[in-house]
Amino acid sequence: MRLLATSDLHAHILPWDDLADRPAPDRGLAQVASLIAQARAEVPGSLLLDNGDFLNGSPLSDHATEVAEQDRSHRHPMIAGMNRLGYDAATLGNHELSNGLGHLRRALSQAEFPVVATNLDRINPADGKRRAYLPRQILLHRVLTDQHGQQHRLVIGVLGFLPPQTALWERRHMAGTLAARGILAAARAEVPRLRRAGADLVIALSHSGLGDGVCEDADENVSAALSALDGIDAVIAGHTHQAFPGEGGGRPARPLVMPGFFGSHLGVIDLSLDHDGSGWRVAGHRTEVRPVSRRRGPQGLVEALVQTDAAIAASAAEDLAAMRAQAAIPVGECAVALHSYFALIGHSPVQTLLAEAQMRNMRRALNGKPEAALPMLVAVAPFKAGGRGGPGNYTAIPPGPLTARNIADLYIHPNSPVALRITGRELADWLERSVSLFNRIAPGTEDSPLIDPDFPAYNFDMIHGLTFRIDLSQPARFDCLGRQVNPASRRVTGMSRLGRPVAPDEEFVLVTNSYRSSGGAGFAGTEPARVVLEQARHLRRILQDHVAQTGRVAPTGAADWGFAPMPGTTVTFDTAPGAAELAKDIAGLEVMGLQPTGFLRFRLRL
CATH class of the missing domain: 3.90.780.10 (5'-Nucleotidase, C-terminal domain)
Structure with a gap:
């Protein structure tokens, strides 16, 4: 089974730096979309996952937020692009909350994929008790084909985590309303529930950096430690805008990728699965991050390695045109x-x-x-x-x-x-x-x-x-x-x-x-x-x-x-x-x- 992952897209759709107003072939959902299509074509079955910070962080998202304040039915261009690509699931990053809970609710209501938030709780003002803000876990039912052409039904459990420090960073939006638990404690509580619910595999979407593998529960960057928890089969990491494998971090206990930022890379995890009579287990794996660009020559010039996906670019064309007109004032x-x-x-x-x-x-x-x-x-x-x-x-x-x-x-x-x-x-x-x-x-x-x-x-x-x-x-x-x-x-x-x-x-x-x-x-x-x-x-x-x-x-x-x-x-x-x-x-x-x-x-x- 192949897992495909993006992280920290920050609402970058085209290979263009909207702040400097110049080409930027090292970024964009429309660039990584080409890698997604290629990676999907290589195998009979895959999942496409996003690891958070997809909604906010660019002039385009700022424009979308302003428009949505006046027109509640306005389609968020990032959600539209992700819908077109057919994401299977996503989690929240800390910046999803940066423009307030109303904006987040409106945007997520347009998503045609489930969004999971395992360690984010809603606080009941009446009794102070915590309840799930979004689903704490999701189960994806998929039919996968093995190397002999035989089909198998698998249930993939997905968890999603954001840094517990989000409650501090976004205090003005979350105070008295939402609370964030430590990632490791939330995972220890939820993994057994997922297994009891029938999950054959458990994937953790961890909007958290690698860390050093020896972490306190409340730490910000704990993805390496998360990969060592019993019951987790693979981890998608993020938040620190790095690419892994490739940028330090040692050897996580289980398959882990961190797919850069702004759409710079596509994370790929290939899992070889065996059934031992009682259930499925991961018998082997391969991980990589595929870049959308490279630097060449003594001056380190950036050149694209992919073609821009025309359909994704077109899905945001109207919003981008309006944003650019506003930016020129x-x-x-x-x-x-x-x-x-x-x-x-x-x-x-x-x-x-x-x-x-x-x-x-x-x-x-x-x-x-x-x-x-x-x-x-x-x-x-x-x-x-x-x-x-x-x-x-x-x-x-x-x-x-x-x-x-x-x-x-x-x-x-x-x-x-x-x-x-x-x-x-x-x-x-x-x-x-x-x-x-x-x-x-x-x-x-x-x-x-x-x-x-x-x-x-x-x-x-x-x-x-x-x-x-x-x-x-x-x-x-x-x-x-x-x-x-x-x-x-x-x-x-x-x-x-x-x-x-x-x-x-x-x-x-x-x-x-x-x-x-x-x-x-x-x-x-x-x-x-x-x-x-x-x-x-x-x-x-x-x-x-x-x-x-x-x-x-x-x-x-x-x-x-x-x-x-x-x-x-x-x-x-x-x-x-x-x-x-x-x-x-x-x-x-x-x-x-x-x-x-x-x-x-x-x-x-x-």
């Missing part, structure tokens, strides 16, 4: 290039613009409140800074007119602003969590990699309004998951505001976003009691209003932080090829050359 102008090429080394006009917009908005919102007398700071992280998204995953907007598309590119998530009351001590901890992005650098060494590739750039919060230095000779206090590994370490030095040192007990208003204030990535001082004000408006709308009201924005690039000097020491830093012409603005940078990955490598003198 002018908003304002910018006097400088807006780019995120150097956001991780302290030079990003994008971050400055976002901080200015949030500062202006929150000052108005807090006017007349006691907290208005406190110093205000803004925490901003880069959403597009390369990493697993590749060398195309940067913002790069030339000087001139700004459109609604540019605003969406500058702020890609549906977050809202939140003001926290926080102390100087907690600010220092907040920064230590952020600067764990950097590898430890030994003084006097040459060309050591600066960035820890496992650390997500969206957790690199820099606090605008503070001046400080980062001592890279010290070990990181936190690991990439936010776990404290060196409690005594201090990389952040000389933290000051307006030339005056920040005292540990000094109080501030820190403006952040709803994801961070809900506990996203485990930053200090984000408890609900610290919230001074939470606004419902999306930060993207606040940014758009700021640009429109200003007319012509001109944010500076240089930040008020930097690295502590380390004479005779150099590090390497990868960014997009388009950064070469802008590097002259940054002291100590030297171009080293293009890499096979498509990134441009720089040397930075510390």
Whole structure:
């Protein structure tokens, strides 16, 4: 039996980058659809499964959400495409809840495939008891043909899991209504029920990263540990936007694939089944991920390996045309290039613009409140800074007119602003969590990699309004998951505001976003009691209003932080090829050359 899987599609249908408005042959449901057709044709029987985060996360899905608010009968283009492909089952990812439960209900009502959510519960407000929000398990009855042409009836049980942290990240939508249980505990409870219900095989759709195989039940990334549970025959993993087999992770206990993101790969698990007289068992397996594109040549150029599926592309054509017309609406102008090429080394006009917009908005919102007398700071992280998204995953907007598309590119998530009351001590901890992005650098060494590739750039919060230095000779206090590994370490030095040192007990208003204030990535001082004000408006709308009201924005690039000097020491830093012409603005940078990955490598003198 063959299992085919997608994950983290994020409503990308065409091989096109809608934010940068350029071809992107490395993505799209219409691309992976060709691989699905090919893989189905190779075997007599298969299942097509999606592992979550399919509904939200692109300009197309944002447009669909807005239209559905006015027209409840509007067909969601991603659901339409998945219906056309004939998915057998899917589960939810954390981002399925990002636009609210009403939007999710409307979209799922259009699905012609079952959606399972094993560890997501509805809370009864009357008695506080938990009940299933969606089916906790499903049984798929299929007839499969063996190598001798004989047909067999199989019952395949499917479970689906999302990270339990979703209850924190989406607190504004879930509080008092939904709750998420630990993945491993939910699986241990449900697998025996599935077997008793007649399941010959059990497949786990796990919207969770691999993890290290030794996990606590409440951990975010537990798919490797899940594969070791008795009664589970295969696992589809996701959430961390990786491809497996192929990107680390060791050897899971049972068949497991992680099929990339945005439709970059199709996961394939082939199970050889034997019947021992009492039931079916997995006698052997083969796993692979098939890519829709590849990089070639010394510059790492991307070329498609498949043809675009015309029927899938046509199913979204009307929505895409309307979205693009809306994206072209002018908003304002910018006097400088807006780019995120150097956001991780302290030079990003994008971050400055976002901080200015949030500062202006929150000052108005807090006017007349006691907290208005406190110093205000803004925490901003880069959403597009390369990493697993590749060398195309940067913002790069030339000087001139700004459109609604540019605003969406500058702020890609549906977050809202939140003001926290926080102390100087907690600010220092907040920064230590952020600067764990950097590898430890030994003084006097040459060309050591600066960035820890496992650390997500969206957790690199820099606090605008503070001046400080980062001592890279010290070990990181936190690991990439936010776990404290060196409690005594201090990389952040000389933290000051307006030339005056920040005292540990000094109080501030820190403006952040709803994801961070809900506990996203485990930053200090984000408890609900610290919230001074939470606004419902999306930060993207606040940014758009700021640009429109200003007319012509001109944010500076240089930040008020930097690295502590380390004479005779150099590090390497990868960014997009388009950064070469802008590097002259940054002291100590030297171009080293293009890499096979498509990134441009720089040397930075510390």
